[in-house]
Amino acid sequence: MREETKFKAWVVREKEDKTFSRALEDKAVSELPEGEVLIKASFAGLNFKDALSATGNKGVTRNYPHTPGIDVSGVVAESSDNRFKVGDNVLVTGYDLGMNTDGGFGEYVRVPAGWVIPLPDGLSLDEAMIMGTGAFTAALMVRKLIMNDVRPEDGDVVVTGATGGVGSMAVAILSKLGYSVFASTGKQEAHEFLKSLGAKDCVDRSEIRDESGRPMLRTRWAAGVDTVGGETLTSLLKTVHAKGSVTCCGLVESPKLEMTVFPFILRGVNLLGVDSAETKMELRKEIWSKLSGDWKPENLQTMVNYVKLEDLDPYFGKILKGEIQGRIVVKY
Structure with missing residues (x-):
């Protein structure tokens, strides 16, 4: 050249x-x-x-x-x-x-x-980019949930920002692995798209986001995948079951997390951050192997x-x- x-x-x-x-x-x-x-x-x-x-x-x-x-x-x-x-x-x-x-x-x-x-074998060049950082990040988040003992039988898992690149891939991967997935979005017109990816149902993002300021809320989710941050993430952490986990990777709503420590010390909730950019090569290859195999979205x-x-x-x-x-x- x-x-x-x-x-x-x-x-x-x-x-x-x-x-x-x-x-x-x-x-x-x-x-x-x-x-x-x-x-x-x-x-x-x-x-x-x-x-x-x-x-x-x-x-x-x-x-x-x-x-x-x-x-x-x-x-x-x-x-x-x-x-x-x-x-x-x-x-x-x-x-x-x-x-x-x-x-x-x-x-x-x-x-x-x-x-x-x-x-990887099992992937075409275009499939690799349909997934790209979106699926790679989603897979890292799913992996962290699994490592923290979140199992399909534990209950419903909610994905926020579900129509975005990371969110839609998280819906697809989790559903393929047998999880009951609820997709959170503010777009009514996207519900059929999300259900086609495997979402059991869709919830309006206003149902996730609580602005009451209460330090704890009634539990609803076994786990969560959050891609938006801000009050959505705060509310999600307050509604996860005891010993449940939430993975987070985004800040499109806000980078601030304004809450008490009560969900962490009274329910043992885990907040699991994901940064995909600096993932070590060994783990990168592991994730791409999964995405070209059993975790490859339909x-x-x-x-x-x-x-x-x-x-x-x-x-x-x-x-x-x-x-x-x-x-x-x-x-x-």
């Missing part, structure tokens, strides 16, 4: 007045960061963090110009690491990809070999909307507003 080879990529730029612009630009392979593996992208998934980067959030991306995209799957175009050869199908999610290292919303990415995972194609790279721009705003159902995947 010649270093002057040109390709298309979304580039976000910081302007003199500290506002940000983004446009589809021509770049050269020589402009990519250093790394042992050059990948020609086949698919890239859109995530909430990508939209933050694309709108100039310095908590996600410190330096601009920048190309977002924390998920990518594709074919190795060059490799100086003997673990990978030209033509290998691979995927990359998390680490610094799309944050401060140019990411998947360009036709080529170059990354350290230590970030790259060979595409009917993945019903969960995705494919878009062309040049048509991606409107979706940054939509995902920030919670207007995305399932997964948006760029198809190169």
Whole structure:
């Protein structure tokens, strides 16, 4: 691959007045960061963090110009690491990809070999991105529930923010593993979609969110998967059965957790945080092995909307507003 080879990529730029612009630009392979593996992208998934980067959030991306995209799957175009050869199908999610290292919303990415995972048997390149960080994070959350002895026979498990990338994948994975799953959403029109993923029923997000300020509430759930944070997470922790667990990974509602310790010390409730970006490679491979096998959601194609790279721009705003159902995947 010649270093002057040109390709298309979304580039976000910081302007003199500290506002940000983004446009589809021509770049050269020589402009990519250093790394042992050059990948020609086949698919890239859109995530909430990508939209933050694309709108100039310095908590996600410190330096601009920048190309977002924390998920990518594709074919190795060059490799100086003997673990990978030209033509290998691979995927990359998390680490610094799309944050401060140019990411998947360009036709080529170059990354350290230590970030790259060979595409597991049982997965196609597009399936890997339909799942992407959403399914990877959801699987980490489900794994933590299982490690804390949450079993299907224990009762109902609720998933908040259920129409989003992580939430919808959590519904699908939990239901496939035999759990009774209730999907929490504010979108009445999404109920049939969520039931098609395996949800036993849907509950309005207002039923989860309690603003009474009471330190404890009547128990309802064996466990919870929370993707939104804020008062929703607070309320969920107050309604989980004794010795139950809640996994959390998001803050779209709020990063604040304002509550007493009573659910933790009187009911023994567990709050289990998940950070998928820095997951160690051994665990990454374990999770992707599960996602290509027994944990692989059914009917993945019903969960995705494919878009062309040049048509991606409107979706940054939509995902920030919670207007995305399932997964948006760029198809190169």
